[in-house]
Amino acid sequence: MISNVTEYKKAQEELDLLQQRLERLQQTHSIGAKGFTKAGIRKLIARLHEELAIYEGSEEARRPLEMEHP
Numbered sequence: 001m002i003s004n005v006t007e008y009k010k011a012q013e014e015l016d017l018l019q020q021r022l023e024r025l026q027q028t029h030s031i032g033a034k035g036f037t038k039a040g041i042r043k044l045i046a047r048l049h050e051e052l053a054i055y056e057g058s059e060e061a062r063r064p065l066e067m068e069h070p
Helices: 005-028 035-056
Strands: none
Touching: 005 035
């Protein structure tokens, strides 16, 4: 679970990388090819979206950035 701004930013970066990877796979492999790989990436993307949404709705996300300690 994402518990602070640093983890949130890292999750967003990971999400971007996964989306780029999925796009590359879709361009280089026809429908049906690499299906398990694409499905796995989609599941990881969905999980990250869910975790980001939970964090965005949390009390931690509403705190001012000055309270965040690196």
